[in-house]
Amino acid sequence: MPPPYRFDRTHSTAEAATYGEDLGPGEGSGIEVSVAGRVMLSRPQGKVAFAELRESSGAIQLFATSQTTQDFDRFVRLNLGDWIGATGEVVRTKRGEISVKVNGWVLLANARRSFGDKWRGVSDIETRYRQREVDLWANAESRETLMLRSRVVQRMRERLWADGFVEVETPVLHPIPGGATARPFVTHHNSLDCDLYLRIAPELYLKRLVVGGFEKVFEIGRLFRNEGLSPRHNPEFTTLELYEAYADYEDHMKLFERLVAGIAEDVLGTTNLTYQGRPLDLSVPWRRATLVELLADATGLELNLDTPLDELRRVLVEAGSQPDPAWGPGKLLVEIYEKKVESDLWGPVFVCDYPAEVSPLARRHRSNPDLAERFEPVVAGRELGNAFSELIDPDDQRARFEQQALERARGDSEAMEVDEEYLRALEYGLPPTAGLGLGVDRLVMLLADVSNIREVIAFPTLRPLLALD
């Protein structure tokens, strides 16, 4: 008999279970329910049988007897993993378990494959990531992590909407990959007969929307970067980017810390977390410190943009890195920071005032033109985002693009290209604007207390299998 096309479920298992709460052992509620889900355990015992039925709200025991349950012989032979719908009275068994005493039931789908050991589940990491459908049924933590992710994104949207931000969507296919320094994926459009790039950042399009009059915009979406995989990097990942006219990066430090702490409060009920065994307090305000200050704290050296290049190179070599001879003082400082400081910053801390040299889209600092009004929030030793007062001057932007193009010509495949469309947009006038990006996967990792980005992505990137089985 083929499975039915639909099943009239009257209650979730969690709802059904509430009718059994006040019953004593062996009592019936007199309330009939229809529940559906997957059979996760089966305990046939002669003329009676028990099974655990699970779905997204939880699980409830099914109780069947040869006297009262239709197709009892087939019920007893259900396989673990089969989907069924069952109808019957909510009762409490003699041994005290709230159950649905099954009258009628119907097989909704049968599981030809096993979901792993019923007690130990599936722990093989490759199976968990490649066959997430198996992992989700076998491992409660996996379900909880993805549910947490969903709530984080939901609350992020709701908070931004409440603050008057407008959600927009910008192209994923870019003629020129821009808005970040990263290697893109290339694809080809057949009828236009041109190469297009999967976006490495939505930044330039979002700022063009600000030029167009969208004063507070945000986009939550997928970015693609053609780089190595690691426990903290997936080639496709999700970010929040938002832009706000008339604001500067100080405003966005406040916005960032309020948003993250608020989401933690919403989904976990607290800003006091434990991450990988260490306490982490996300309550506002977060510490603000400049890159130069943090370098001084960590190295004991007064390093800044005026430090002789040879001295910066020496420190970097000492830290175990090989400086490119073409790097200027800004790039060298940032390299030293990333090598010696960042991973030890538990945070949260806003690392402020990056060199303008490594911030081609950020506005120069109002008190030092060699610096940019840019900050990176660092939590648990890694960047959670990136933000700045946006560069609004089309001439300066052109000069920065040209500098990037030079570096690109010199072989830096991650350097930006000159984007004439963006420059033209700036010439129409971008008001003072602040923008920020936030790594959604990284945020979920923090809140879910997991150390591998793959845990927070339903289907993380893996090398494709050549053949199944």
Add this chain to the structure above:
RNA sequence: GCGCCUCUAGCUCAACGGCAGAGCAACGGACUCUUAAUCCGCAGGUUUCGGGUUCAAAUCCCGAGGGGCGCACCA
């Protein structure tokens, strides 16, 4: 891309130079209140793949493939 580790039944794991095994799942049977039910029975394998050493290889060596971690790159 480089280095280290890892791969045995559908799942979780043993065997670590000497006949490839267990529990769970599956399959057959017993059992009228179970809780990872229990009990009996049956079946399940080119030990990831390809070479080599050896009387003998899952085990040692070389190579390939998948995966993990670290480094590099980045968010």
